[in-house]
Amino acid sequence: MDAPAPLPDRLIAGLRAVVGERGIVTDAAEMAPHLVEMRGLYKGASPLLVRPGSTEEVAKVVKLCAEAGVPIVPQGGNTSLCGGSIPFEQGREIILSLSRMNKVREVDTLDYTITVEAGCILQNIQQAAADADRLFPLSLGAEGSCQIGGNIATNAGGINTLRYGNMRDLVLGVEVVLSDGRIWDGLRRLRKDNTGYDLKQLFIGGEGTLGIVTAAVLKLFPRPKEEVTAMCAVSSLPGVVDLLSRVRSGTGDQVSAFEYMARFCIDLAAKHIPGVRDPFEQRYEHYALMRAGAGRADSGLREIMEEVLATAMEEGLVLDAVLAESEQQVKDLWRIREAVVEGQIPEGGSIKHDVSVPVSRIAAFIEEAGKAVEKTIPGARPCPFGHIGDGNIHYNVTQPVGADKQAYLARWYELNEAVHDIVVAMGGSISAEHGIGRLKRGELAHYKSPVALDLMRRIKDAFDPNDIMNPGKVVPDAEH
Incomplete structure (x- = not known):
């Protein structure tokens, strides 16, 4: 791996002036957990980890990086499963962690809303809602460490989507720092606001490629009795x-x-x-x-x-x-x-598929995918489970008994294609809730229509013309 690219001294001094000493991390041991993807698929490099303490500090950091042409990887709890929160191996990008921005700004029991900063841990938001005799229904395995900004950036789903929807359905408003350092204050509590484009939806699921979500207004619900x-x-x-x-x-x-x-x-x-x-x-x-x-x-x-x-x-x-x-x-x-x-972990290598199909096609999908797996890698063992109430199957495939783990995992994309071809043929999605990140970028280029890809690139160019916001993630390059 190449050593991280050096940053201009002027930029480092400017960042330190904005966030203070506690907001700058250069120690290799302290940075190490921020450089590795949760499943170990990617290990990146970065010259600097910046930890702003407010939206204004995020804006100043982004403005300084934009002026210096230094790209940024926004990071929450780093529980992404597609490499979206990890810098690349060349070490050009700085990591911008939202972890210090962890305040619950307001709970309004009459509006049934909670306003939180992006670094709030999901479990803490659930508890704050419960303390007010309300429910925030987003629930997933990493809720004790994942942060709400990352949940919003990846449009997280989880076990309660059937009744309450995913993150897109749970967000009323967002506050976002744009690629030039401007702040868009979209923190609205309104259920109805028909005044043009719904801009917040561009940032929900955008994985930090269009801007950095710094706070959000979330929906609350009555607590089940x-x-x-x-x-x-x-x-x-x-x-x-x-x-x-x-x-x-x-x-x-x-x-x-x-x-x-x-x-x-x-x-x-x-x-x-x-x-x-x-x-x-x-x-x-x-x-x-x-x-x-x-x-x-x-x-x-x-x-x-x-x-x-x-x-x-x-x-x-x-x-x-x-x-x-x-x-x-x-x-x-x-x-x-x-x-x-x-x-699944101690059983050996597991090739993952986070997919969705119409609920009515779930049985047919699992049956057809099983045939495709056996044809592609005889003896591989499907482990299908998940949130079928909303059509989301985690179709993971464990290595054959006695197989070499690394040799099996080397066929990841081959098996993905076999399964994803069936998903798309059934009108489904190759990413139900984990996002695209770096892992599925090539597949997105393969399965999305040329018109959809063109629209995505135009949006990216409009919001981030210099490509400093989480570059190389989600949106495929034009040459793909």
């Missing part, structure tokens, strides 16, 4: 989708999460993660884990769920089921789902 969690063994893949439809209809669409796990997923979780046990005495091929919530403690939601599942069992759709009887049992059931992710 009664929640019901159930794990079901289902007779078939199409039956899982059928069960989803029945539960949504039966509860009046009060289902917030509906997760699928194949048998192999359960096997890996039980095999490798201490304390995780099979949910039933008998082994089944297909599992659904669901949660529904109501605004009243005496809503009758549990009785409704029992009735829906009892009917499904009578018809042979559901083979076995358990409704959690305690908070501990709720945690134990959801621990199985969390352990599916962890359980």
Whole structure:
């Protein structure tokens, strides 16, 4: 790896004057965690980590870098899975961390909004909402370390998208520092604002390529007063989708999460993660884990769920089921789902696919993808799981038993193409919630229409004409 490119002394002095000594990091050991992608796919280099403490400081930092022609990689909790928050190996870019900007500015219980700075950890926002007897519903595995600015930049999804939507649906307004250092104050609480282009949506999912989100107004919801969690063994893949439809209809669409796990997923979780046990005495091929919530403690939601599942069992759709009887049992059931992710690691190499298809095509996709995997790499073991309530499947494929891990991972893009061709043919997306970053940039160029790519490049050129905002991410080069 090349040594980081030296920065002009004048720029370093200017940055230090803006953020102070505590806002400048050059120590190699302290910078190291900011240079490696979460899964180890990318390791970059950078001459400097800058940690501004306010929006005004971010603006001044960006203005100085723009004048010096030095590119910037915005970074939150660095939990991105596509390399979007990692600088390149040449070390030209500085890292701009939002971690010091972690204040909850305001909670308004009447507006049902919370205004937060970009460096706020997601779990802390959830707690601030709960303290005000409100719910902020975004929930994902990294919620204890990911930051809301990164969630916004990647349009994060998670387990509650079925009922509450993803980040695009949860943001009312944003504050953004543009590539020339100007600040756009779009912190609006309005549900209705029909005054032209919805500019905030350009920055949500933009992965820092158009500007740096420094604060946001987020939607809050009433806290559920009664929640019901159930794990079901289902007779078939199409039956899982059928069960989803029945539960949504039966509860009046009060289902917030509906997760699928194949048998192999359960096997890996039980095999490798201490304390995780099979949910039933008998082994089944297909599992659904669901949660529904109501605004009243005496809503009758549990009785409704029992009735829906009892009917499904009578018809042979559901083979076995358990409704959690305690908070501990709720945690134990959801621990199985969390352990599916962890359980894949010790089993060897895993090639990932974060995809979505129409809910009605989920069963067909998993079946066709399984055939494509076996044809491409015989013996590779699909581990499909995820948020099928919103059509999102994490279609991960574990290496064949006894295979060489690195040799298997070297076929990453070959297997991606085999799976993604099926996804696109079914009207789906090659990135459901993880974004594009660096990892999927080439595939985006392959699968997006020329018109869509042209529009994306025009937007990038308009907002960042000198290409200093997270260059080399998301938007494919014109020559692709």
